[in-house]
Amino acid sequence: MHPWLPFEWIAATRFLREGRMQSLLIIVGVGVGVSVIVFMSALLSGLQSNLVKRTLSSQAHIVLLPPEEVARPQTEDAGNGLGPLIQKQAQRLRSIDQWQKLRARLSTLPEIAAVSPVASGPAFAVRGDANKSVTVLGIEPENYIRVVALDEKMVAGSLRLNAGEALIGIELAKDVGAGVGDKLRLNSSNGATDTLIITGLFDLGNKGVNARNVYVSLRSAQTLLDLVGGISSIDIGLVDIYGAEKLAQRLAAETGLQADSWIKTNAQFFTALTSQRVSSNVIRFFVGLSVAFGIASVLVVSVVQRAKEIGILRAMGATRGQLLRTFLLQGGIVGLCGSLIGSALAALFLALWQTLARNADGTPLFVISVEPGLVFIAAAGATLVGTLAAFIPARRAAGLDPVVAIRG
Amino acid sequence: MADAEAVLELADVHKSYGTGTALEIEILHGIDLQLQRGEFAALIGPSGSGKSTLLNLIGLLDRPTGGHLAIDGQATTKLDDGALTRLRGRRIGFVFQHHLLIPAFTALENVMMPMLVDRGRPDAEMRERAATLLEQVGLGERMDNPASQLSGGQQQRVAIARALVMQPALVLADEPTGNLDTHSADDVFALMRAINVARQTTFLIVTHDQRLAARCDRRIELVDGRIVADVKTA
Ligand SMILES: Nc1ncnc2c1ncn2[C@@H]1O[C@H](COP(=O)(O)OP(=O)(O)O)[C@@H](O)[C@H]1O
Ligand SMILES: [Mg+2]
Numbered sequence: 116m117h118p119w120l121p122f123e124w125i126a127a128t129r130f131l132r133e134g135r136m137q138s139l140l141i142i143v144g145v146g147v148g149v150s151v152i153v154f155m156s157a158l159l160s161g162l163q164s165n166l167v168k169r170t171l172s173s174q175a176h177i178v179l180l181p182p183e184e185v186a187r188p189q190t191e192d193a194g195n196g197l198g199p200l201i202q203k204q205a206q207r208l209r210s211i212d213q214w215q216k217l218r219a220r221l222s223t224l225p226e227i228a229a230v231s232p233v234a235s236g237p238a239f240a241v242r243g244d245a246n247k248s249v250t251v252l253g254i255e256p257e258n259y260i261r262v263v264a265l266d267e268k269m270v271a272g273s274l275r276l277n278a279g280e281a282l283i284g285i286e287l288a289k290d291v292g293a294g295v296g297d298k299l300r301l302n303s304s305n306g307a308t309d310t311l312i313i314t315g316l317f318d319l320g321n322k323g324v325n326a327r328n329v330y331v332s333l334r335s336a337q338t339l340l341d342l343v344g345g346i347s348s349i350d351i352g353l354v355d356i357y358g359a360e361k362l363a364q365r366l367a368a369e370t371g372l373q374a375d376s377w378i379k380t381n382a383q384f385f386t387a388l389t390s391q392r393v394s395s396n397v398i399r400f401f402v403g404l405s406v407a408f409g410i411a412s413v414l415v416v417s418v419v420q421r422a423k424e425i426g427i428l429r430a431m432g433a434t435r436g437q438l439l440r441t442f443l444l445q446g447g448i449v450g451l452c453g454s455l456i457g458s459a460l461a462a463l464f465l466a467l468w469q470t471l472a473r474n475a476d477g478t479p480l481f482v483i484s485v486e487p488g489l490v491f492i493a494a495a496g497a498t499l500v501g502t503l504a505a506f507i508p509a510r511r512a513a514g515l516d517p518v519v520a521i522r523g
Numbered sequence: 524m525a526d527a528e529a530v531l532e533l534a535d536v537h538k539s540y541g542t543g544t545a546l547e548i549e550i551l552h553g554i555d556l557q558l559q560r561g562e563f564a565a566l567i568g569p570s571g572s573g574k575s576t577l578l579n580l581i582g583l584l585d586r587p588t589g590g591h592l593a594i595d596g597q598a599t600t601k602l603d604d605g606a607l608t609r610l611r612g613r614r615i616g617f618v619f620q621h622h623l624l625i626p627a628f629t630a631l632e633n634v635m636m637p638m639l640v641d642r643g644r645p646d647a648e649m650r651e652r653a654a655t656l657l658e659q660v661g662l663g664e665r666m667d668n669p670a671s672q673l674s675g676g677q678q679q680r681v682a683i684a685r686a687l688v689m690q691p692a693l694v695l696a697d698e699p700t701g702n703l704d705t706h707s708a709d710d711v712f713a714l715m716r717a718i719n720v721a722r723q724t725t726f727l728i729v730t731h732d733q734r735l736a737a738r739c740d741r742r743i744e745l746v747d748g749r750i751v752a753d754v755k756t757a
Contacts, residue, residue, distance in 0.1 A: 121644045126627075133627040427623045430584060431642040431685070432612015434605060517584045521619060522575070 119404050124438055126428075126442035134417060138449070141413040145453025145497060148406040150460035151192075152399045153485060153493050156188040157465055159395050163388055171383055173328075175231070175262045175350035176359045179217075179366065180373040181209045208236050210345025217370065218349060226362055229261030229352035234333055236340040236347065240283075241300045241357065245291040248283025249329045251301060253336020253346075262352040266318060267331070271295050272315030272318025276332045281311035282480050284325030301329065301338050311335070324413040405498070406453070414508035418442065425512050435513040442509035443502050450501020454494040461485055528594065529583060530692045530725045531558040536590035538748075539578055550576050551748045558693065561723040563716065574751035575697055576728045577745065581727065583611040584700070595692050603713040614640050616686025616724075618696035618715075623677055624670035624685075631657060632683045633667040641689065656684040660714055680752050682715060687724065696728045700735065705722030708732065 131138045221230045232254035262264045272295035359376035405413040463483045472480045538551040551734040634653035660680040698706035744752040
């Protein structure tokens with residue numbers, strides 16, 4: 116008996132230790148349940164964050180664009196019975212009004228981690244015989260990399276964009292046969308032209324993007340695309356990527372601009388992620404429930420077995436509250452021990468899974484690990500579930516009539 | 524009237540089971556009884572006469588359905604469960620026929636238990652007091668044995684030490700020797716008697732053993748829920 120432990124702790128641990136086989140079996144049972152939950156959670160969050168990361172590696176969380184122009188009918192009434200003819204206009208490059216002011220205000224919002232103005236438009240990249248259709252993106256590199264981690268995606272040269280310099284993707288580099296230090300000419304649709312020196316090659320993990328995107332300085336793009344002083348979009352990086360759609364709607368309402376969140380742009384992908392999470396939550400809920408029932412049933416049996424001892428404890432002056440807490444604690448302890456075994460098992464499963472699930476070249480499919488945070492949540496959750504599950508047996512123990520218990 | 528030295532006072536105590544149902548049956552029909560400090564009394568009577576029922580009422584494990592019951596001068600009928608539990612733990616010691624030690628604990632820890640539940644956590648004084656008592660009942664060598672590894676007589680001696688550890692006013696023993704051979708029964712009885720003499724602790728002992736009953740100072744006989752004889756011999 117440790118002098119600092121209260122009666123309830125001493126009794127709870129002694130009872131668990133005495134019912135050795137029962138305790139061991141239920142703790143292992145809880146462990147298996149917890150390991151399924153932890154393994155699934157780690158796998159799912161690893162998988163999803165990997166997918167999301169890949170998806171978001173080349174796009175902003177929210178893009179603010181000028182509002183779509185509404186086409187007006189040519190005449191109020193054509194009088195030919197066909198009604199007004201409404202045609203959607205081809206969108207021409209337009210700038211966002213007063214974007215500096217808007218940018219300053221966006222930067223103050225706590226949900227927003229980074230704001231990057233972009234001037235972008237179509238152009239042709241010409242080098243020798245090669246002539247490729249590209250998208251020119253004029254950026255401020257120091258801000259843009261906080262939205263799209265271009266700096267981490269450089270495979271050659273460096274991320275440097277002074278006037279007259281450009282970054283191109285590895286696909287375009289192949290297509291036009293150019294490398295770092297080579298020259299590349301850009302022709303815009305309005306006839307402007309510029310010759311730039313390639314300072315770096317990037318790989319954003321997406322073939323289309325690697326073939327299409329040409330990054331230049333904001334000023335170069337503004338000149339080339341006839342957008343002097345203007346920008347065509349504001350790219351926004353968020354603190355919480357899953358809050359993107361809500362914020363986008365708020366920004367659209369406040370600014371009158373079009374606000375596209377990555378969630379909307381990748382609606383199908385996002386739906387898939389959500390349904391994956393929902394189904395895993397359902398599984399986790401039912402595993403948790405069966406763990407709770409397991410703990411409850413073992414403790415109910417234990418209360419019946421210990422009726423005499425409970426009666427004698429009451430006769431010796433133990434209060435109902437002390438017995439209630441003794442059995443609640445047993446549930447909590449079983450939950451906690453089970454969760455530790457479960458986390459260890461889950462780590463083992465994950466290590467095994469990672470050696471089995473590999474790319475063709477032998478590298479891991481993606482990196483997942485049992486994070487301390489997850490172990491902590493599992494431990495806290497299992498302890499809570501165990502304590503709650505112990506509630507019914509604990510109340511029975513506390514409510515036992517000592518006369519009946521001792522005589523029985 | 525309550526004597527200043529009255530440890531136990533019962534006046535017109537009734538006990539029925541199944542109150543409010545068709546099966547209502549009265550077991551005790553108006554018990555009047557007083558025990559003074561230092562008394563050593565036997566409660567005798569045929570099986571089914573209500574001896575255990577009466578002991579459970581006196582031990583505050585159960586409540587009378589009528590009458591007055593006071594322990595140490597304190598009326599108990601209006602106390603709530605928490606107060607009854609505290610009074611029981613501090614003023615009354617129990618010795619049962621079937622020993623009823625808690626097997627998950629050692630002999631010493633079993634003796635400490637009433638103090639442990641009273642104080643909430645163990646301390647050195649508790650341990651010392653329990654060890655001294657175990658030595659007095661002749662089990663100084665067996666203190667750290669698990670309770671389940673002791674013989675019947677030894678277990679009953681541990682139970683007696685446990686009943687005494689809170690220095691209660693009253694020890695209630697329900698057939699404490701009923702499960703023991705004659706030799707162990709004599710030992711256990713002699714031990715209770717010695718404690719009674721040394722500490723002036725009041726004992727109320729239910730027994731079927733005429734020989735042992737004859738060695739008590741007072742014999743109370745219960746038949747069909749009524750006290751039919753109450754004889755003091757000392
Ligand atoms: N919970 C109960 N419900 C109904 N009858 C009971 C209950 N407990 C005891 N009795 C009855 O009360 C009577 C007295 O029992 P008890 O006090 O155990 O007698 P003793 O200890 O003298 O042998 C018996 O007839 C018994 O059947
Ligand atoms: Mg009896």
